[in-house]
Amino acid sequence: MKLQFKVQQYQTDAVDGVVDVFSGQPYADGVKYRMDPGKAAAPTLVDDAGLRNAEIALTPLQILTNVHGVQRARGLELVKDLKDPVKKSAAPINLDIEMETGTGKTYVYIKTIMELHKRYGWSKYIVVVPSIAIREGVKKSFDVTAEHFQQLYGTKPRTFIYNSSRLHEVERFSSDSGVQVMIINIQAFNATGKDARRIYEVLDDFQSRKPIDVIAANRPILIIDEPQKIEGDAKKPSKSLEALAAFNALFALRYSATHKIQRTKVHRLDAIDAYNQKLVKKIAVRGITVKHLAGSSAYLYVDGLEVGKGADFPKARVELEVQTAQGIRRQVKRLSQGMNLHDISGGIEAYKGLFIRDVDANRDIVELSNGDMIGAGEVTQDVAEDQKRRIQIREVIRAHLDKERQLFAQGIKALSLFFIDEVAKYRDYDREDTLGEYARVFEEEYEAVLADFLGQLDLDDAAERYRKHVEAIPVRSTHEGYFSIDKRTGRSVDGKIAARGDFAGQSDDVDAYDLILKDKERLLSFEEPVRFIWSHSALREGWDNPNVFVMGMLKKSDNTTTRRQEIGRGLRLSVDQHGERMDNPVTVHDINELTVVTDESYTDFVTALQKEIIESLSARPRKASVDYFTGKQIKLADGTTSVLEKSIAQSLYNHLVRHDYTDDDGLVTQAYKDARADGTLAAPTAEALKPMIDFVWPLVDALYLDIPKPVDGRKPKKIPFNEANFKKREFQELWSRINHKAVYQVEFDSxxxxxxxxxxxxxxxxxxxxxxxxxxxxxxxxxxxxxxxxxxxxxxxxxxxxxxxxxxxxxxxxxxxxxxxxxxxxxxxxxxxxxxxxxxxxxxxxxxxxxxxxxxxxxxxxEQKATVIVEHLTYDPLDHRYDSSIFTENQAAQDLSKAGDKLKKSVYEYVVADSKVERSFVEKLDVSDEVVVYSKLPRGFSIPTPVGDYNPDWAIAFRDDTTKIKHVYFVAETKGSMSTLQLKGVETAKIECARKFFNSLDKTDVKYDVVTDYTELMQLVTA
Incomplete structure (x- = not known):
């Protein structure tokens, strides 16, 4: 497999945030200077010239003006000056680029390097990283993106990892033209070891020169990766920060999701932005909670609930103790309403008199005959540590198989990652099979869960292909541990972890990361049997394979590793077998969901995670004020930008107060959030504000921290398919009219x-x-x-x-x-x-x-090109059609607690509505005399457009035995507001393209339109 890379606007925006700071800097392809040849150099070297970065020609005022322009365009607070908040600084100018974990910050700073070279000629760069693990990952990123950047820029960076025993590379770094990048981990020049000190020493094998002097003469640009791990904080800066100054940098760029020292921020893509823009996986959590039942000694663990078509659904997967010929064993059973637990257990006394009173899939609870209610993920007795770990391992396997079955047909390999305390739990060299406790439990649980899972699969071609794939993988081959290697024995060992100082908790063992970092493309292939990965010290600092979909936290919690760090390794969007990134905005979160299996309750884990996210957003403005709005830059409908004057800012603030959209403290109220979601925000009275009101709402949106709440990983379930409704003549007629695939073409006069x-x-x-x-x-x-x-x-x-x-x-x-x-x-x-x-x-x-x-x-x-494209777009329907299997195959699980009541006329028995508008629309459709059958169109049905694939909302078939209905077959898009200005520009373009698509179909009796509610729909179908 070869990972594919493409230019993405959000990453380009981050690059521009840096490059535009130096707008007006003259281009200079390096400045020649006489390199120090050293005392032992041959005479021919005396005339050799180095090539250093040209000095910054802009004045501080010019740079500050550029910075303000960048900050206005991104809604950032304007800095007063470029002064550093701490005396010890890596460079005279320090620029902060905030990017959430998993959004590709390494790619961004490589592209920034290439763009700075293209625009200004700067060619010497040093990437400073906090650990060997990150160093190896960064070098890998430079290697795999080299061809991509060669195609974009006609050249590629020449990189090397600093090594005190290979100082000829430093010589080449100084003398060669083109983009030169040195990658160095902070320990290599800021530690007490002999090798680390060599960079500051006069070395005989380096012509009696100091390596640091030769490097500093290049006036390099510093790229600091994860500076919060290097610099300490503003009150107590680390020794590493002081050491960075020795590089004599032209300026420094600091890339992190969590800056501790706030400097001149030129770009922000935080946790909220990344989630809302669908740039990272969404998070699901499966927690385990101990539930104490008064007067009961019965062991019960509710693994999860299932919905289905039969009369005995929903069912609950419940682990209980069962009397077997080998004694009492704990087994997982599928239980329905009315089942007697005493009988199921084989007569164990603790379950006497207990039966299942109710199985509620909407609330995810099981109610017992004694009135007790047990939720999914709850266990009724205190369990020992080993039993809790067994439950977690089982949950990881089940979550993995659920996700893997969904993704296999789409060519996406699912990986699961276990984090453990010590290697011995997984690898025991005193045993013949070398399996540790956790590895043995894994193999036992895997065999049992897989057999149960395959027994529940649908009998279709896709399921059969998946069955053959997983049954061909031996259990012993499908899991592997990636740990440090003891060079003497060749055995896996606990990695060498620093205990104190700037590098506490970080491993300095290169071998620990060779496979896990350097061969990650192989792990993404279906031909590689490994699907479950066990790791020790890589928890906080290295592994970021994009196809991690499940994480099992078997490692005890500690104070040095936050939950954000734990889940950060799995947030990157996945890729398929061709290396293509799965980032279609329509389906991105259907595919990309990271399930975290933890040994604490769902509520406890989510509460702590959201608290950490909020704390990381401390620098983000929270309160509306005239000062906040003044000077902010907005983009208008015609693509031009406008800076809000104080009078406009005052009018906007007054408008928010007048309609109770902010409270007395300036915080955004729920009334604003509801009105914004429903498209019912009040129109302003101030004339100057009216033409731009729809473009200033994002400034208000940015003030409230709508933290994406992880879902409960057990609640989402496959929604049952109503085959009888699907096979109705009316729906089959409608489906046959719209299921064409199509291509579009644009023919216009140049x-x-x-x-x-x-x-x-x-x-x-x-x-x-x-x-x-x-x-x-x-x-x-x-x-x-x-x-x-x-x-x-x-x-x-x-x-x-x-x-x-x-x-x-x-x-x-x-x-x-x-x-x-x-x-x-x-x-x-x-x-x-x-x-x-x-x-x-x-x-x-x-x-x-x-x-x-x-x-x-x-x-x-x-702008003119886009206008012409939409005006001259035509569709050509193809003979090839969408198969009806898209209604059932690969559909994402849904949270039924948000689905409402079971539906009568829908192709699906439940519909999870996206908004109040959609919920009301569904309720009216389902009781309408005029409607025969309808469906929320599956994500697999999409219309190609020049601005991205478009997935309409609804397909509705009306009764055709009445003269009242003029349009029997209808495809609808539901919106809270019909105001064009309140629809996003891209969305509006997609709707216009969809109109042309449906008009191009052979059957002209299908009508497509956008509606706000059921009443408007009826006006259109009867018109």
Whole structure:
């Protein structure tokens, strides 16, 4: 397998947040300097030149202005200056990039490196990481993305891991052109070991030079990965932070999900943003709770509840003690309402008089005849540690099989990860089979759970293919441990973990991570039998294979590892067998769900996790105020941006207060959240606010911490399929009309696009005048050769900023056509036709600020391109059709507690509504005399559009035996508001594309439209 990479806008936004800070910096492909050849160097080396990064030419004021522009565009608080909050600093300028775990921050900073080199010529970079584990993972990321970046930039970074015994690589880092990247873990230059000290020492094998001096002469740009693990905090900065200053960095970029020291933040993608944008997996939790029943000694563990088609459903999977020929054993039984536990147990006295009074799948509880209620995940007796671990292992296996069955047909391999306290629990070398306690329990439980699971599978082709796949994998081959290797014995051992200092809790053992980090592509293949992985010290710092879907926390909780760190290794979105990322926004969370199996209750785990997330968001604004809104930048419908003036900010704040959308403390109220969700927000009275009101709501949304709450992993269940409703003539007629697959094409006149672009550029293209810095200086008295060579022979006595209307082309080489062609995906010929026909005064703006000219021109051209595409889009239905199996196969489980009552006319027996609007719509449909049958269309049914696949909401068949109904077959999209401005731009485009798709079908008696409620639907079908 080969992992595939693609350009994603959210990652590009993070890159731009850094690159735009230096807008106006002249391009310089390195500055030559005379390298220190060392005392032992051969004479030929004296003339060799190094190639260091050019100095920053912008003034602090210019950089601050750029920073403010970046922060406004991202809704970040504006910094007052660029000063560092602590005296000890890695560089004069430190920029924070906040990115939630699993969103690809390593990819982002590699792309940032490439973009900085492309824009400004900077080529020397040092990536500093807190541990060997992360170092190995970063090097792997550089390797696997090299081809991708070669295609994007025509070059790729040359990387090496710093090693004090391979100092020739440092020499090459200094002398070679192109992008040079040194990766170094903090222990390599900030520890007491002999190897770590070598970087500061004059070395005979390095021509009597200090490696740190040779590195520092390059004026490298620092990339600090996980700085909170390196720098300490503002009150007590670590020694590592002081050590970073020795690199003499041009500036430092700090990438983390949890910055401890807040510096100049230029991008934020926190836990809430990542979840809402569907960039990480959603989380489900299966906890275990001990429930004490008064006066009862009966052991019961409710594993979960199942729904199905038969009269004896729902059923509960319950573990209880059973009298067998080998004595009393604990077994899992499927129990229905009315079953006698005393009989099921084989006559064990503790269960006498107990039977199942009710099995409630909506509330996920089992009610006993004595009135006691036991929820899924609850055990009725105190259980020993070994029994609790056995339950957890079983839960991991069951959760794995549930997820694996769903994903197998889609070509996605599911992996599960166990975290344990010590290797001996998994690997026991005193036994012939070398299986530790947990490994033996795993194999016992796996065989039992798999047999039960396969016995419940549907009898269809997809299920049969899955059955053959898992039955071909021996239990001994499907689990493996990844631990440190004892080099003397070759055996797995507990890794070497630092106990104190800056690196407490981190392993320095390279062998611990070889397989788990370097061969992760192999683990993603169906040909590799390993599906269950056991790990020890990698818990907090290394393993991030994208296809981890289940985690078993067999490791005891401690104070050094947070729940966020524990689950962070599994948040990355999964990939299929082709290495393609599963990030379709329609189905992303149906596929990407991480189930965490823990030994504490669901409530306790979720409460603690959400508390940690809230604490990590401490820097995020929470209160509405005039000051908060003033100066914020918003994007309007035409793609232009606007900065909120204080008068507009005042009007907006007054509007929120007037309608009780904020409370006395400025916090957003539930009234606002409900109105926002339902599309019923009050319209403003202030005239200046009216045209932009729909575009300022995201600023209000950003104020409340709507923390995504992990679901209870036992509650989601497959919704039973109503086969009788599906086979009704009316639904089959409707389905046969809409189940075409289709392709779209866009045929438009290039001249039309060119004319539109010329007109728009002449009317709307605005750029700011470029500034440049003028410095005056005097030669230093008593100048020495070393000062001249180092460029410090002159002292600046005066600086001033000038505005330029003259092209900076003498220092900055721009491929104008190439840049715009790349950003618009148009040919150079088309771009040339546009640019050569705009007014001379418009084109002259290129000289004022080339970079902004390119960016703004590309944006305006893309807007016109999008408009033309939608206008000229046509669909061609194919003979190939969607199979009806998409209604049953690979459908995600749903939380029935949100489903309402069982439905009579639906193809599914329950519908989980996305909103109050949808819930009301379903209730009216199900009791309507005019409706025969309807269905929430499955996620597998989608219409291709230029802006992404589109999945309509409903297919409805009305009675055809009345003249009242004009449109028997209807496909509907339900929305809380019909205001175009209250629909997202992409969503609006998809709806317009869907109209064209349904109009293209052979059968014209299918009507498609957007409705707000059932009343409006009836108006449309009777019109």
């Amino acid at each position: 001249d039309e696009l060119i004319k539109n672009c010329i007109r728009t550029l002449d009317k709307s293209l605005n750029v700011t005048v470029m500034q440049y810095l003028v410095e005056a200086g005097k030669q230093v008295v008593g100048l020495e050769l070393e000062q001249l060579e180092a460029g410090t022979g002159f002292k600046v006595s005066e600086t001033k900023v000038e505005h330029s209307a003259v092209s900076s082309g003498s220092t900055v080489k721009y491929d104008l056509l190439g840049e715009i062609a790349e950003k618009t995906q148009l040919t150079r010929r088309t771009c040339a036709a546009i640019l050569t026909h705009i007014n001379p005064g418009t084109f002259a703006k290129f000289k004022q600020n080339p970079e902004q000219f390119i960016t703004e021109a590309a944006r305006l051209i893309n």
